[in-house]
Amino acid sequence: MSTILVFAEHGAGTVRRASLECIAAAKATGSDVVAIVTGQGATDAAESLGNHGASRVVCLTGADQYSPDATGVDIAAVACDLGVRGFLAAATSTGKDLAPRVAMHLDSVLFSDCTGLEAAGDSFKISRPWLAGKAIANCTSTGPVFCATTRLNSFATNEVGGTAEVSERPASTDGKVIVTGITAKEGGKLDVAEAPIVVSGGRGLKEPEGFKIIEDLAEALGNTAVGASRAVVDAGWRPHSEQVGQTGKVVSPGLYIAVGISGAIQHIAGMKTSGVIVAINKDPDAPIFKLADYGIVGDAFEVVPALTAAVKELMATA
Amino acid sequence: MNIVACIKRVPTTDAQAKVNADGKSLDTSGFQYMTSFYDEIAVEEAIKTKEAHGGEVTVLTVGPTEGTKEVRECIAKGADGGVILTDPDWGQRDNLSTAKVLAARLSEMGAELAFFGKVATDRDNNAVGAMTATKLGWACVTDVIELSLADGRGTAKRESESGVESVEFSLPAIITCDKGLNEPRYAGLKGIMAAKKKPLEEAQFENVPNQIEVESLELPAPRKEGRIVGEGPEAVAALIDALRNEAKVL
Numbered sequence: 001m002s003t004i005l006v007f008a009e010h011g012a013g014t015v016r017r018a019s020l021e022c023i024a025a026a027k028a029t030g031s032d033v034v035a036i037v038t039g040q041g042a043t044d045a046a047e048s049l050g051n052h053g054a055s056r057v058v059c060l061t062g063a064d065q066y067s068p069d070a071t072g073v074d075i076a077a078v079a080c081d082l083g084v085r086g087f088l089a090a091a092t093s094t095g096k097d098l099a100p101r102v103a104m105h106l107d108s109v110l111f112s113d114c115t116g117l118e119a120a121g122d123s124f125k126i127s128r129p130w131l132a133g134k135a136i137a138n139c140t141s142t143g144p145v146f147c148a149t150t151r152l153n154s155f156a157t158n159e160v161g162g163t164a165e166v167s168e169r170p171a172s173t174d175g176k177v178i179v180t181g182i183t184a185k186e187g188g189k190l191d192v193a194e195a196p197i198v199v200s201g202g203r204g205l206k207e208p209e210g211f212k213i214i215e216d217l218a219e220a221l222g223n224t225a226v227g228a229s230r231a232v233v234d235a236g237w238r239p240h241s242e243q244v245g246q247t248g249k250v251v252s253p254g255l256y257i258a259v260g261i262s263g264a265i266q267h268i269a270g271m272k273t274s275g276v277i278v279a280i281n282k283d284p285d286a287p288i289f290k291l292a293d294y295g296i297v298g299d300a301f302e303v304v305p306a307l308t309a310a311v312k313e314l315m316a317t318a
Numbered sequence: 319m320n321i322v323a324c325i326k327r328v329p330t331t332d333a334q335a336k337v338n339a340d341g342k343s344l345d346t347s348g349f350q351y352m353t354s355f356y357d358e359i360a361v362e363e364a365i366k367t368k369e370a371h372g373g374e375v376t377v378l379t380v381g382p383t384e385g386t387k388e389v390r391e392c393i394a395k396g397a398d399g400g401v402i403l404t405d406p407d408w409g410q411r412d413n414l415s416t417a418k419v420l421a422a423r424l425s426e427m428g429a430e431l432a433f434f435g436k437v438a439t440d441r442d443n444n445a446v447g448a449m450t451a452t453k454l455g456w457a458c459v460t461d462v463i464e465l466s467l468a469d470g471r472g473t474a475k476r477e478s479e480s481g482v483e484s485v486e487f488s489l490p491a492i493i494t495c496d497k498g499l500n501e502p503r504y505a506g507l508k509g510i511m512a513a514k515k516k517p518l519e520e521a522q523f524e525n526v527p528n529q530i531e532v533e534s535l536e537l538p539a540p541r542k543e544g545r546i547v548g549e550g551p552e553a554v555a556a557l558i559d560a561l562r563n564e565a566k567v568l
């Protein structure tokens with residue numbers, strides 16, 4: 001059986017959902033999965049990984065501050081020691097930063113943001129978007145180790161009820177890049193790429209204050225991130241971290257609600273793989289309606305508050 | 319400082335994908351091209367760094383000969399020269415081999431600091447900057463939204479899912495640039511005229527094998543036909559009903 005090494009990210013010991021998706025994707029190929037974790041709380045994180053499909057967990061210990069280049073060296077060393085056939089990380093900001101370093105150490109090409117992964121002989125086959133998802137490429141690699149990152153919300157997580165054998169390995173501490181601190185998002189806000197539901201607003205909201213109705217709807221839905229079109233990010237109404245699209249984030253939530261967004265090709269590139277798409281726009285000819293599963297033609301300032309009230313009522317009775 | 323801005327020529331973001339008859343390559347016949355969005359930010363940061371700390375900026379690309387157009391456009395903004403490594407296999411070239419080619423050239427040029435876009439908007443790899451730095455044994459900070467340099471070291475801010483990370487690093491380094499780092503300037507007429515006289519070297523490189531094999535390329539399945547559930551706030555009940563009972567997402 002081939003072995004896949006998966007970098008598992010965690011916050012204070014709680015493994016990120018994106019990493020659990022990645023482990024499940026690796027496991028689904030029929031491979032043996034070894035997870036690698038680092039940072040404070042790594043041993044706590046290690047315990048939950050067995051349940052999600054890892055047979056072994058390697059904890060990198062002793063580094064007080066995260067260094068992506070040092071971690072890349074450590075992961076590549078573990079990959080070589082174990083003779084793995086594959087290396088995977090979730091396509092989070094940290095994963096996308098780390099995976100190319102590991103891939104170069106392993107002299108292997110990197111497949112980023114994969115939406116499909118399957119076994120092919122003693123290697124693997126992936127599917128991944130090109131041109132912001134306008135085309136899907138199915139690829140293999142002739143490289144020594146199959147390196148890839150998995151797109152968020154593209155693979156289901158899986159609980160298999162196992163326990164993993166945990167081992168420790170001292171982390172390298174000679175990194176050239178050190179993360180010295182992190183300013184957390186206010187109120188633990190969800191990232192638009194990770195959230196299961198996204199409510200996005202565009203120029204149709206008229207002014208920055210117009211986003212109040214978007215935030216209220218997001219809060220009523222719960223577990224929801226606010227997104228934005230580039231037009232309103234460029235206007236300075238919303239931060240770039242919320243931009244959805246070809247030059248923002250590519251999101252694939254279960255439910256995407258676009259309010260006052262026309263549906264330009266660059267915006268659509270960032271959200272068209274969402275599970276269910278709802279559009280609210282006063283222009284019945286807006287291109288976003290061509291993509292949407294459900295549309296309401298109307299003024300956002302009338303429709304959205306009514307929707308928020310209806311959602312609140314629903315949540316109260318549920 | 320010897321500063322390099324690495325750019326890539328990519329199809330414009332309004333390009334529509336069509337697959338060639340071979341079933342595994344893109345029909346690029348109708349494509350127009352531009353410098354990748356984030357690479358414009360890289361060029362701007364390189365020029366700003368020169369303005370603040372002195373030095374020279376070279377624009378570097380691996381690409382088809384036609385890419386001299388994008389290199390010239392970037393030089394016109396205030397760079398001192400350009401290098402295009404002409405690639406007969408461009409289009410097939412993967413991130414690993416691109417990074418090796420760039421690393422070899424950066425080291426030959428004696429570069430101390432190189433700026434890349436965080437991702438090229440064609441293959442969307444987010445990989446070449448960090449791979450190149452790893453090959454060179456340099457520091458690399460990706461997705462940078464704030465940067466300052468002093469005394470052979472730098473500090474930067476980058477955005478992750480959990481918030482904004484503060485990072486310290488040593489030089490030489492590769493910085494991959496995210497939106498928000500700066501506002502790219504436009505090339506003025508003076509810059510465009512001056513760029514015509516600045517050196518633009520077209521060079522070959524020693525080929526490095528690709529590892530990617532594209533088995534097939536497909537267009538994404540079209541989404542199933544949707545519908546307008548109604549007009550105005552009265553339609554909310556119908557929407558809630560559809561989301562709950564049909565789509566089952568609420």
Ligand SMILES: Cc1cc2nc3c(=O)[nH]c(=O)nc-3n(C[C@H](O)[C@H](O)[C@H](O)COP(=O)(O)OP(=O)(O)OC[C@H]3O[C@@H](n4cnc5c(N)ncnc54)[C@H](O)[C@@H]3O)c2cc1C
Nearest residue numbers: 202203204229230231245246247260261262267282283300
């Ligand atoms: C290189 C490049 C990269 C780009 N990258 C991105 C990207 O990543 N993401 C992105 O989003 N865009 C991107 N764009 C920009 C894109 O082309 C569009 O300009 C942008 O998406 C438009 O934003 P919008 O839909 O908010 O605004 P508009 O196109 O102005 O649409 C506003 C919509 O609001 C509706 N409206 C107005 N008032 C109301 C009301 N009261 N109630 C309800 N609806 C109302 C209108 O009918 C209209 O449909 C990019 C462009 C380029 C050239």
